[in-house]
Amino acid sequence: MRTKSFKSGTWIARAMGALGLAATVSAGAFTAVQAQDRTSVRIGYAVSATGPNAGGANMTVTPNYELWVNEVNAKGGLALPDGSRLPIEVTAYDDRSSAEEVVRAVERLATQDKVDLILPPWGTGFNLAVAPLMARHGYPHLAGAAVTDKAPDFVKRWDTSFWFMGGGHDYATALASVLQSAKADGKINNKIAMISVADGFGIDLVKAARPSFEEAGFEIEYDKSFPPGTSDFSTILSEAKASGADTFVAFSYPPHTFALTKQAQVASYNPSVFYLGVGAGFPVYKNISGGQMEGVMSLGGIDPNNAANAEYRQRHEEVLGRAPDYWGSVLIYASLQMLEEAIARVGLDRAAIAKELSTGTFDTVLGETKLEDNQLRNIWWAGQWQDGEFVALSPEDRAGAGTVQLPKPAWQ
Amino acid sequence: MKPFLFGLLVIGLLAWAPLVLNDYGTGLLLGLTGYATLATAWAMFSGPTRYVSLATVAFFGIGAYTVAVLSETLPYPLVLVVAALIGLSVSLVVGLATLRLAGVYFVIFSFGLAELVRQTVTWYEVNVTGTLGRYIFLPLEARHIYWQLLALLVLTLLIGIYMRKSRIWLALVAVGDDEVAARHAGVDVTRTKLALFALSATIITLVGAIQAPRWTYVEPTIVFNPTISFLTLVMALLGGAGKLWGPIVGAIPLFLLFEWLSANFPNHYSIILGGIFILIVFAVPNGILARLETLGQRRKGEAQ
Numbered sequence: 001m002r003t004k005s006f007k008s009g010t011w012i013a014r015a016m017g018a019l020g021l022a023a024t025v026s027a028g029a030f031t032a033v034q035a036q037d038r039t040s041v042r043i044g045y046a047v048s049a050t051g052p053n054a055g056g057a058n059m060t061v062t063p064n065y066e067l068w069v070n071e072v073n074a075k076g077g078l079a080l081p082d083g084s085r086l087p088i089e090v091t092a093y094d095d096r097s098s099a100e101e102v103v104r105a106v107e108r109l110a111t112q113d114k115v116d117l118i119l120p121p122w123g124t125g126f127n128l129a130v131a132p133l134m135a136r137h138g139y140p141h142l143a144g145a146a147v148t149d150k151a152p153d154f155v156k157r158w159d160t161s162f163w164f165m166g167g168g169h170d171y172a173t174a175l176a177s178v179l180q181s182a183k184a185d186g187k188i189n190n191k192i193a194m195i196s197v198a199d200g201f202g203i204d205l206v207k208a209a210r211p212s213f214e215e216a217g218f219e220i221e222y223d224k225s226f227p228p229g230t231s232d233f234s235t236i237l238s239e240a241k242a243s244g245a246d247t248f249v250a251f252s253y254p255p256h257t258f259a260l261t262k263q264a265q266v267a268s269y270n271p272s273v274f275y276l277g278v279g280a281g282f283p284v285y286k287n288i289s290g291g292q293m294e295g296v297m298s299l300g301g302i303d304p305n306n307a308a309n310a311e312y313r314q315r316h317e318e319v320l321g322r323a324p325d326y327w328g329s330v331l332i333y334a335s336l337q338m339l340e341e342a343i344a345r346v347g348l349d350r351a352a353i354a355k356e357l358s359t360g361t362f363d364t365v366l367g368e369t370k371l372e373d374n375q376l377r378n379i380w381w382a383g384q385w386q387d388g389e390f391v392a393l394s395p396e397d398r399a400g401a402g403t404v405q406l407p408k409p410a411w412q
Numbered sequence: 413m414k415p416f417l418f419g420l421l422v423i424g425l426l427a428w429a430p431l432v433l434n435d436y437g438t439g440l441l442l443g444l445t446g447y448a449t450l451a452t453a454w455a456m457f458s459g460p461t462r463y464v465s466l467a468t469v470a471f472f473g474i475g476a477y478t479v480a481v482l483s484e485t486l487p488y489p490l491v492l493v494v495a496a497l498i499g500l501s502v503s504l505v506v507g508l509a510t511l512r513l514a515g516v517y518f519v520i521f522s523f524g525l526a527e528l529v530r531q532t533v534t535w536y537e538v539n540v541t542g543t544l545g546r547y548i549f550l551p552l553e554a555r556h557i558y559w560q561l562l563a564l565l566v567l568t569l570l571i572g573i574y575m576r577k578s579r580i581w582l583a584l585v586a587v588g589d590d591e592v593a594a595r596h597a598g599v600d601v602t603r604t605k606l607a608l609f610a611l612s613a614t615i616i617t618l619v620g621a622i623q624a625p626r627w628t629y630v631e632p633t634i635v636f637n638p639t640i641s642f643l644t645l646v647m648a649l650l651g652g653a654g655k656l657w658g659p660i661v662g663a664i665p666l667f668l669l670f671e672w673l674s675a676n677f678p679n680h681y682s683i684i685l686g687g688i689f690i691l692i693v694f695a696v697p698n699g700i701l702a703r704l705e706t707l708g709q710r711r712k713g714e715a716q
Contacts, residue, residue: 049678050682096681098637099629099634100443103626103627104436104671107554108436108439110435111434111437112436125627125634128627128629129627131628150547198534200544200631203538203544204545207542225538
């Protein structure tokens with residue numbers, strides 16, 4: 001019948017039919033796979049293993065995914081509500097630090113590999129790039145390594161998204177409050193020298209820091225942004241020194257954090273408060289600073305008396321051969337524990353998992369954990385190296401918070 | 413008339429494809445069409461004139477950034493028009509200043525241009541607006557983006573076909589063969605080059621503008637990723653930058669290869685890729701199409 005009406009175009013119809021058939025067959029093949037008895041839970045992720053994002057991803061995200069999968073499988077797999085366990089099978093891709101690539105890799109995971117769950121990529125931009133896809137395909141999105149002030153808006157937009165790292169505003173106001181008490185105690189003067197990297201992170205933080213510092217009664221004597229490629233900070237440091245500020249704040253990335261430390265040592269620049277950005281909480285910072293990390297401040301921190309966290313750090317080192325960082329790592333790991341617990345309660349139905357994550361209370365390395373409006377707020381915002389540990393200082397009223405030790409000892 | 417009908421049929425099939433494909437298939441077609449358009453637009457200028465440009469990502473990024481800045485204040489079609497106009501004006505200014513450079517100087521300059529634009533955008537965002545990341549919340553799904561790219565690719569090819577029948581093509585080929593000789597033969601070398609450079613850059617800007625909504629979040633390091641320039645160039649060279657269909661012939665296998673490699677060899681991707689590049693340069697220096705032609709001619713010769 002169709003061939004009659006399409007006389008001149010029979011082969012078009014045939015080609016279209018063939019294509020349609022192919023589509024149907026492949027769709028059929030997938031349903032067949034799904035209908036089989038389940039022998040594993042398939043979890044996929046695309047994280048930068050190469051390119052500019054690889055350093056951060058390989059510090060904070062990938063090791064925790066590996067650790068968690070390793071531990072779960074050692075226990076016999078993910079527990080399900082009926083008490084049975086299913087091992088995790090991982091499908092991992094490298095997004096090569098490209099936004100287009102991460103989007104396509106997640107599309108591939110969702111519609112081609114049809115994995116049961118997808119773990120998020122590293123970085124604010126990449127988490128946002130995949131957020132609409134994750135929401136459309138109904139995957140709970142545990143955005144771990146993403147610092148954003150807009151999380152409340154994103155939760156409204158994608159109600160199966162969860163945000164675990166807070167926003168620049170949180171970190172800046174926490175620092176301002178620590179500094180304000182130090183000033184009230186007469187430990188530091190009211191001047192601040194502040195520098196920031198001209199990149200997403202630095203700009204977000206410096207923008208939040210300016211009003212917070214002023215509100216806390218500080219005068220920002222020196223305020224400079226530097227390009228991400230900067231490696232020589234000697235001019236900046238001598239200008240900061242000349243500003244007469246007791247407080248030096250740098251919203252920097254790891255390369256700058258390391259360079260600033262070394263160059264401040266060379267220049268014998270000894271402000272009472274020496275606050276650096278990402279990297280100061282990396283275990284390698286002990287070596288970078290030549291063992292002189294005492295008193296250096298940064299984002300994050302841990303409660304050294306928290307047994308669960310100490311145990312987590314030990315396992316991380318045993319299984320992966322290196323220590324986790326003192327900021328994001330534990331948050332990512334906690335998000336995975338929440339996922340594990342949610343599955344044990346409600347099974348593998350993704351909508352049910354998302355609902356449980358949003359409303360349930362969980363027992364993680366952070367202690368009792370409950371999300372507020374799909375966001376983790378139980379975060380240590382600022383910390384300081386004290387006796388070889390990066391101790392959390394803020395929120396000051398939270399149990400386990402240390403007290404800031406000022407002035408920072410002079411470089412030797 | 414026959415090739416025309418055939419063309420219509422292929423376009424029709426391609427346009428219909430996302431209705432039956434799943435998201436991944438559509439995403440694949442989208443990426444493929446994006447690179448096919450980039451490579452074709454790149455070859456439009458660089459093919460005949462033999463000016464190797466690494467500025468692709470500069471214009472691509474300008475397009476993407478324009479959408480990021482304007483997507484909430486202007487209706488979407490208007491945003492595309494503005495993006496095209498910005499791409500056009502930047503390319504005219506840049507072209508006037510630099511197309512007198514020859515050979516390797518132009519390559520270096522074009523690479524620097526991408527960096528210059530990225531740094532300028534960063535500087536502006538840091539010091540003037542105080543935000544670096546921008547959000548694009550447009551209700552466009554993968555297939556909508558794909559259809560736009562497909563339309564742009566068709567348009568680019570039509571321009572290519574039309575150009576090959578016009579006098580400007582002869583002028584361009586003359587410039588590519590010997591610029592001095594072309595000038596003496598009465599070709600307005602600078603104006604010809606400038607026109608083509610601007611046209612090619614405008615199309616590239618539009619590709620960036622159309623693709624941007626796919627990422628939701630845009631910052632300079634994401635949209636000014638130099639890999640885009642290199643991939644475009646390699647694709648065009650593989651197929652043959654001098655031929656109308658060359659860039660597409662190069663883009664399809666390379667894009668699918670990249671995809672296959674990153675799905676199956678995520679850890680060895682870069683090594684294998686490097687090997688393939690070397691192989692291309694040694695085995696098909698003039699592109700697949702030219703290689704096929706010489707093979708065909710040789711066979712003809714043997715038959716005689």
